[in-house]
Amino acid sequence: MSCEAGVSLDAWLAALAEPGTVRPVLNAPNPVLAREGDEVDPTDPAVLRLAADLVATMRVSRGCVGLAAPQIGESAKVFAVDVTGHPKAVTVHGTFVLCNATVVSATRWRPGREGCLSVPDLTGDVKRASRVVVEGALPGTGEPVRLTTDGFEARALQHEIDHCAGMLFLDRVAGAHALYQRKVYL
Known part of the structure; x- marks a missing residue:
């Protein structure tokens, strides 16, 4: 991933004024998950608190x-991503949060297995671009960001952008034959 906004995403994360609150994760078929999120004002202090809550919740959620x-439970176009330590991740750029993000370029489409905290019992095969360029804004500052990434990190970005559009990975699988019972690890 390259950050073409002249900001360090790690420095931005370190500047979060306070740690976030761990919040409950909704499961499908909760209607909030099927609704397109609202665009947000990235400079609104409530959006910065939401960003901190997303990071805090992500960090305590195993495998997230x-x-x-x-x-x-927030119908907003804000998400956090961090693929650090994931065995499928080759390109890794730490923790970041984006507001109002959109995919502006997507190439090299490939199928891959996906899971989701909001669909705890299933995984599925989803075809996604393995190279993407995403534009969004940093919460707090509103600084525009253009990210270029590939592989697993690109898949994670697309998955989260789908959530903000009211879509689950279940909406992208080819059919029941592409769904699998999630393995349970003790």
Whole structure:
């Protein structure tokens, strides 16, 4: 991922004024998950608190690499991503939160297995771009960001942008044959 906004995402994260609150994650078929989120004002202090809550909740959720505002009950276009330490991740750029993000370029489409905290019992095969350019804004400052990434991190970004649009990975699988019971690890 390259950050073409002249800001360090790690420095931004370190500047979060206070730690977030861990919030409950909603499960499908909760209607908030199926509703398109509202665009937000990234400079609104409430959006900065939401960003901190997303990061805090993501960090305590086992295996979580991304979390969107609708998953914690907020119908807003805000999400957090961090693929650090995931075995499928090659390109890794730490923790970041984006507001009002959109995919502006997507190439090299490939199928891959996805899971979701909001669909705890299933995984599914979803075809996604393995290279993306995403534009959004940083919460707190509103600084515009253009991110370029690939592989698993690109998949995670697209998954979270879908959440903000009211979509689950279940909406992208080819059919029941592409769904699998999630393995339970003790």
